[in-house]
Amino acid sequence: METNLKSIESYSMMRSHVAKFINKPLAETNAEQIKKEVKKMKTIIYFVRHAESPYIEGMERTRGLSDKGKLDALKIKSILIDEGIDIFISSPYERAIQTIKHAADTRKIVTYEDLKEREIGEIGEMNFREAKLKVYKDIYYSFPDGESTISAQGRAIKTIVKILNEYREKKIVIGTHGDIMTLILNYFNNQFDFEFWESTSMPDIYKLEFKDHELIEVKRLWLE
Numbered sequence: 001m002e003t004n005l006k007s008i009e010s011y012s013m014m015r016s017h018v019a020k021f022i023n024k025p026l027a028e029t030n031a032e033q034i035k036k037e038v039k040k041m042k043t044i045i046y047f048v049r050h051a052e053s054p055y056i057e058g059m060e061r062t063r064g065l066s067d068k069g070k071l072d073a074l075k076i077k078s079i080l081i082d083e084g085i086d087i088f089i090s091s092p093y094e095r096a097i098q099t100i101k102h103a104a105d106t107r108k109i110v111t112y113e114d115l116k117e118r119e120i121g122e123i124g125e126m127n128f129r130e131a132k133l134k135v136y137k138d139i140y141y142s143f144p145d146g147e148s149t150i151s152a153q154g155r156a157i158k159t160i161v162k163i164l165n166e167y168r169e170k171k172i173v174i175g176t177h178g179d180i181m182t183l184i185l186n187y188f189n190n191q192f193d194f195e196f197w198e199s200t201s202m203p204d205i206y207k208l209e210f211k212d213h214e215l216i217e218v219k220r221l222w223l224e
Contacts, residue, residue, distance in 0.1 A: 042209050043164055044171045046083070046221070047181050048076060048103075049204040053095035060117075065098050072203050077102040079205060079221055080173065087167055090175030091115040099203055100175040109175070112163075114155040117177035121146020129198075132179070136194035153183040160184055164213055178202070188215035 051069030065073060080103045088104040090097045092111040100109065121143030123131040135141055139149035163172060176184075178200045185192035185206075205221040 041169065041211060042216075043167065043169055043211075044083075045160075045163075045208040045210065046080065046085070046171070046173045047176050047184075047204075047206045047208065048080075048096075048100050048173060049176055049178050049181055049200055049202060050091075050093075050095040050099040051076075051203040053202075061092065062094050064094050069095070069099070069202070073099050073102050076100065076203060076205065076222075077105075084171055085173050086170040088173045088175075089115070089163065091117065091177060091180070093117060093177070096175035096177060100173055103173060112159045114159045115174065115176060115180065118149075118152040118179045118183065119145065119147050132197070133194055136197070149183060152180060153187055156180050156184050157187050161213060164210060178204075181206070185215075185218070189218075 050065075051072040052066045053063055053069055054066050056063045076099060085103070088100055088107055088109045090100060090109050090111050092113055093116060097109055097111070118135075120128070120131055120135070122145050123143050126134070131143065135143070135146075135149050139153075142148040142151065163174075178197055182192055182194075182197040182200070185196070185208075201222065201224055203222060207217075207219045207221050208215060209217040
């Protein structure tokens with residue numbers, strides 16, 4: 001009888017031991033591993049639309065930020081500081097670079113010419129909003145010395161695809177502009193249109209999650 005009791009106790013202990021390490025904890029471990037693997041598979045892009053910049057005729061590439069823009073650039077740093085950013089990229093325009101400069105701190109900001117803002121061109125008597133609406137409605141139309149939607153979107157997307165390939169599974173900040181940012185987003189999801197462009201602020205921050213080249217989520221981080 002004593003032998004049987006010991007056998008039963010031994011068997012119960014063995015089952016408890018197996019359950020502890022194989023059943024629920026194993027399922028939980030697998031779930032955590034899957035979550036980690038999925039997380040690794042994602043590439044994150046943070047689009048940071050430049051902060052306020054006073055318009056100066058003939059200084060599209062070199063104009064910097066207003067005093068308010070400079071204060072907002074510090075707020076951007078505080079928003080991004082815990083995101084674990086791997087790389088900082090920007091349009092070559094000074095206002096875009098200055099907007100992410102504090103967030104980058106001592107890290108290099110890589111610039112890409114094809115991430116520059118869309119050139120609207122000579123719009124004549126038309127006001128700026130009307131001109132923007134026209135080129136959004138007719139994606140092949142361009143004003144004299146300006147870019148069509150299809151042209152500006154095409155050159156920007158080539159660069160974005162290059163970035164997604166080169167910095168796969170990394171977290172990337174891109175200093176950008178309202179129009180070209182909208183055109184890039186529109187390529188992946190056409191709900192990002194003229195109305196979206198008009199709704200954005202200076203500055204603004206959008207967190208994009210990609211699985212390979214597929215945009216799976218967009219979240220706004222900037223709080224006005």
